[in-house]
Amino acid sequence: MTEILQENLSKLSINDKDTLKSSETKITSQVNPTVSSRANLKVFTDVTDSFFKIASKIPFGEVVKSNQFKLLEGTHALEILNPKLDSALLDLTDFDISSVKTLDEVNWIMMKLLGCLCSWLDNNSLSVSVLSCVYIQKLLLNYQNLEDPKLTFDEKPNGDVTDVILRAFSLGLLQFVKFVLKLGQSGVIYEEEDLNTQTMDLDFLTKVDVAETDNDLKVAIELIESNYGNEDGCNFCLKMLRLFEELLKCESLLSVNADLYTHSEFDSTFLSRQLQLLSELKDQQTYLDSLKEIPNCFSVNIQRQLNNRSPPKPLSCLPFAVSVESLIGMSNDLVSITKILEITDVIELYEYLTCFMNRRLNTNDPDEIIGNHVVARALMQLFLIRDDRSILGSRKWFISDMMLDLLYKVSLQNSKLSKIDTMPGFEVNDISYQKLLAQLESPFYNYLTSISQNPSRQRQFINKELILWDTLQVEAENFELELNPKLNDNFIDSNIPTMPVSSFVYYFKLVRMIELMFKSIELNLFKDLREINIGYWFLSYLIGYLTQHIVRLLDINRLRQTQISNYPKKIKKAKGDKKLKLKEEYESHKVYLDQFLRVETYLKYQMNKMELYKKLIELKLTTLQILNHQGYLKLSKLCRAPEELLFELQLKSYQSIGIPQLPTFKDYQDSLTKFNEVFDVLYKQKNFRYFKSFIVTKNDEINDDLEKLKELASDLHYNQLLTDDMMESFSLLKTSSLSSQETLSTLLKLLESEGPKALKVTIEKLNYHLYFPNISIELQ
């Protein structure tokens, strides 16, 4: 039955003129017929009667659809006559484009357009923002008029303020939109989630050169300068035009071709000028408040008139002050991208990229977690990694080179494995070694691409990366363990192999495992005290493994330093060819001494940071486990899943990891029970002396760690931007530390004086370190 109906329904094609000729009617399209998507839709056929006749035979409750798709795919369709989904139901408004005559009116439109642009960059569609302006719509439609393309609002421009100033501004804005569309469509960020690149089939000036628009902007600036006085309106207009002159230079970042660590020259003064202009524009609010609104200049018309794949939505335009702040944020983020050119080695670059990834926009809304500006995020990846997989467009540096550079610095330098290609008898092993190195590129590439993602995606990227590192660790270990009896690269006076590649892989795996957990805390994935307790407990476990492993990396580093310093003695004892060979080796090894010292400092810094994290976690865990003793970590009575299953789901990402193995739920419970037993005795005696001195000790230790971190950071001689970010992070860690101490202290005091009374426990994020939100406690 369904098949017959489908066959009948398929006959209802608008091309089937034989069967439905009588009901054919002509309807002229309401929009410019030159718009390509509508050009073929001049003839419609009324099939209503035939449709209902055939459809009446469908059995009640049956769904008739093509076998080529699932109904699920249809759920993305826009439904005709549904007011929430059908933009054809929107009311059209009229606007006479020749009605705008004065500079103030043009300024009002420019102010609104800037708000629309920033609204688009804030994840709204072009149709509800930039394209809602009648002038922009006109300009783009005239531009893509196949018969007579024109870059004007009107058929016959008369050279007034709109034709010169608003036109130049609009072109500047559209060129910038074109550039951002290019970024959005390059596949480095996510459609709709990060940026909406639907253009309603409009051509965003693909054939108009930026230089041409730049010239239009200059002509408009000259016109203002020569014809208007130094009033507020004139100043505002000039600044807006100049702002777009500078914004159009952002694209120049993509044509930079530089070698890493060479301090390449790049003229980034346009970014300073952008920031200066934006700062001056902030002061124009009083003038802008005096401007009169121009009704219907911005409307929903375009949502109804052009190819719209979205439901009807209200217009979106950010207030001027918010727009300016948003662009300041973007320009500052772009400035920080240019700092890559000042970086001196891969250690600094790795730290810089991690720091860039963790930058967050300060908002007053704890539910909003926003990273770098979307333009900067997309641009960063395209700037860093080019289509040919080169770094910064260098001819020397590709992703694999950068990864190898990092591997050498962390653990491979001066190892026997690194010279395997020159050692006779190791030819077959060298092939396997090269394959292993090639495989390392995959998780490293994933890391490099994660830095440009929004905070939620960053976590997903890390989650995916863990499997890659874990698989590689097994392969690297097997390879190195099998080869080492032949290579004999062991620690001094021991049979323990150094295993430089496995050590590198394990280090990054642990670092990313820890980052994943911290990001879960940052993204509020742990909803309550019970879950946060699991998170910190597991983090403490992971950090234990990482600090142990950093000790190993430091041992490798010191081994290489000792090997270099042992050469003079060996050379002294040796004779003949052996002496010469040792001398040669010494010369080639000792050039890396400074590098080893620097990496040693870096590893000490990482060790210190992790130890600091662990102490902060100890403060949190103590508070949480006392709250557990008081019954604040219980599951809801309605809960339909056993706690063990919830524990395992919460740590699902780690289930498959070989080493370190995920501790069991029993391990977790045992640790809680142990604490409870000890605390119970003290609680009954109201004896909290141990905990009070614990707070004092942790405070001293954390302060010492922070001081050491500052010293080590200074010894690393990072660039100013990175140093500033690190100092800010230390300051937030200090705040989190103080608040954690205060919370624990408050809790102890309440238990001491009030006994087991109802407490109000809240988690506060604002103004605390991303990974250490405050747990605030007070009497209910």
Added chain:
Amino acid sequence: MSNIDINDIVYTPLSLDTSKHSKESINSTILELKSLIDKHLSEPYSIYVYRFFLNNWPELCLIAKYGDEIIGCIISKVETHRNVRIRGYIGMLAVNEQYRGLGIAKKLIDLNLNSMINTYKCDEIILETEVVNKTALKLYENFGFIRIKRLFRYYLNKHDAYRLILPINEKSTIRSTFSVILNKEELIESKY
């Protein structure tokens, strides 16, 4: 509404059975459901969305009625996820504001979970909810749902969402890559 006796609220699954209900009554129920959801949820849903859920899994559309009035509903589905586990999905839940605070949403979720667990043998049940919708989050999280992922600007209103999962058995706790593929006869696919 303090004068409502919650015992008078009746919870029934949607029935498309024309031997028990007239076509007009079924159509009217569907329209009423659509109107309730459209009024209370921010996302716009087309008729295809409703038909996808209601025609494929009418028994997973649970309706709360007070007298003749539909005052709440929950709409769900069950499908195989990546060929390794059976996944229930709560698509929509709405309760008329006049009847809130009476535990109707809680009851709808509870009954719906029972169907997905007992009838469909789901390994896990998932849903998405807005980060800012604290009431909904608390409601689901009290049932044991866990925030497994944050979805950046997931909704048309630009809010982030959490993907919540309620694990029913250990299959839910293993990454799909490392899970055992289900047999063909274990797979559940939508009819339409």
